[in-house]
Amino acid sequence: MVIPKKKEDTPKDFKAVLWASADKLRAQMDAAEYKHLVLGMIFLKYISDTFEEQQKKVLAMISNPESDYYLGDDPKDHQEALEDRDYYTQANVFWVPADARWEALRDKAPQPEIGQLIDKALVVIENENPTLRGKLDKRFGAAQLEPGRMGELVNLISTIGFGEGQKAGDVLGEVYEYFLGQFASAEGKKGGQFYTPAHIVKTLVAVLSPDKGRVYDPCCGSGGMFVQSERFIQEQGGRKDDISIYGQESNPTTWRLAAMNLAIRGFASDLGQEPADTFARDQHPDQKFDYILANPPFNISDWGGEKYENDVRWIYGRPPAGNANYAWLQHMLWKLKPRGQAGVVLANGSMSSNKGNEGNIREEMVRKDVVEVMISLPEQLFLNTPIPVCIWFLSNDKTYRGRDRKGKTLFIDARNMGTMKDRKQKILSDNEISKIANTVNSWRKDKEYENVAGFCYGAKFDEIEKNGFVLTPGRYVGFPETDDNGEPFDEKMSRLTALLKEQLRKGNDLDKQIAENMKKIGYEI
Numbered sequence: 001m002v003i004p005k006k007k008e009d010t011p012k013d014f015k016a017v018l019w020a021s022a023d024k025l026r027a028q029m030d031a032a033e034y035k036h037l038v039l040g041m042i043f044l045k046y047i048s049d050t051f052e053e054q055q056k057k058v059l060a061m062i063s064n065p066e067s068d069y070y071l072g073d074d075p076k077d078h079q080e081a082l083e084d085r086d087y088y089t090q091a092n093v094f095w096v097p098a099d100a101r102w103e104a105l106r107d108k109a110p111q112p113e114i115g116q117l118i119d120k121a122l123v124v125i126e127n128e129n130p131t132l133r134g135k136l137d138k139r140f141g142a143a144q145l146e147p148g149r150m151g152e153l154v155n156l157i158s159t160i161g162f163g164e165g166q167k168a169g170d171v172l173g174e175v176y177e178y179f180l181g182q183f184a185s186a187e188g189k190k191g192g193q194f195y196t197p198a199h200i201v202k203t204l205v206a207v208l209s210p211d212k213g214r215v216y217d218p219c220c221g222s223g224g225m226f227v228q229s230e231r232f233i234q235e236q237g238g239r240k241d242d243i244s245i246y247g248q249e250s251n252p253t254t255w256r257l258a259a260m261n262l263a264i265r266g267f268a269s270d271l272g273q274e275p276a277d278t279f280a281r282d283q284h285p286d287q288k289f290d291y292i293l294a295n296p297p298f299n300i301s302d303w304g305g306e307k308y309e310n311d312v313r314w315i316y317g318r319p320p321a322g323n324a325n326y327a328w329l330q331h332m333l334w335k336l337k338p339r340g341q342a343g344v345v346l347a348n349g350s351m352s353s354n355k356g357n358e359g360n361i362r363e364e365m366v367r368k369d370v371v372e373v374m375i376s377l378p379e380q381l382f383l384n385t386p387i388p389v390c391i392w393f394l395s396n397d398k399t400y401r402g403r404d405r406k407g408k409t410l411f412i413d414a415r416n417m418g419t420m421k422d423r424k425q426k427i428l429s430d431n432e433i434s435k436i437a438n439t440v441n442s443w444r445k446d447k448e449y450e451n452v453a454g455f456c457y458g459a460k461f462d463e464i465e466k467n468g469f470v471l472t473p474g475r476y477v478g479f480p481e482t483d484d485n486g487e488p489f490d491e492k493m494s495r496l497t498a499l500l501k502e503q504l505r506k507g508n509d510l511d512k513q514i515a516e517n518m519k520k521i522g523y524e525i
Helices: 014-023 031-062 075-082 102-107 114-128 149-157 168-193 198-208 224-235 252-263 276-283 325-335 355-367 430-445 461-466 489-520
Strands: 213-217 243-248 269-272 289-294 336-347 371-376 389-395 408-413 456-460
Touching (some): 031 075, 031 114, 031 149, 031 252, 114 149, 198 289, 198 371, 224 243, 224 252, 289 325, 456 461
Parallel strands (some): 371 408
Antiparallel strands (some): 336 389
């Protein structure tokens, strides 16, 4: 009988325990390297635990006389059934061969070749599960660690149990997301290349409100946009199968993080490894999408070069070399289906810059009526930069999912939102994200929407034109109104005048007192 021989209770603060295990390698290598070892090992532990959890269910089923799958009381029959892969694949559980199971590896943790054994286990698991093929990072054997350190990591991760009555995928998803954030913080500026903070992603998803169709992220990093989209759909009563996922990530190791992140949630996805530009032009030139969510890098300098001078995407104007903001915006619009919507995070300068044709492109985008919502956000939201950012929400049909919004753009100034998580990073709360999303939704549907001075304003085309096609929300929302508590103007002025007179009198008395004191010590003023 195959029964897990060592099973520890999951600690209350299991994420902190896992992070402590990651810190075991901090002195050995950079965070950029050890995150792949730790996350890969956590993933291996997860699929082994869920396999064992399914084993328990199968055993209970085949040994229960009242079950349709009852096989009698012969332990040999039970053992044979427990190794029937159909019981696992039918339940969407990864099949894990005996030598690749966690307990088998844990028993060998003290051996100096444990890294090579883990790599072999990953190879076997990939071969047995086509959806994982090529997606697991097999670098354990080549890791430059002190003797015994890899075995210590195995033992530390062994303390965490995925399963045991919990939703294992949810637990691992929580751990995975926590670790991605911790690693991004540890890597500092480099961490931002693979991780967009969850509260930013939540804001994008909450405003776009994806419900069904194709979702695309052309620079998907570790896949956070897709995870939040799934959560949103399920919270609205839908199913994750209602969306199809397409993504692109140029860094092959980060691509594997995304692939594992989606695999643990049972997502079928189409993730490419070439840069987004190559992906869009060569791999799927005719593919269009219902929703696009992206936090793109801006430093693809050759997009505005001669190579792309006559690019079919530059409908609104050729972007300048050296800054890809308007290349990304036009790329997103080009990839949208009719009635498609996109949310794009960019630096604040994109809303007002006139360098190298950017102002002309922005004007043309407004004239063609594809800019639906502009949101300015506070500074210090990202781990890799303290600068404030904005979100562009684009649409090629402003009559879809609401009233007719042609010739109109909503501006939201959220710069005063957020609270400091620590000395470096600010976080948008769920209530603040809901306030933003609800404001957009009520404006789209013209349902109880009102302009709020200092926060939101629905502008018409001629107002944007008068502002030189600058899209900075602060130009439109104005300043928040001060609370006068209903005090009449004449009464307020009388009160304030009297207060000023009293303060001036006190100031004169103080000047006289100072002069007298100076005179007493021999100085005239």
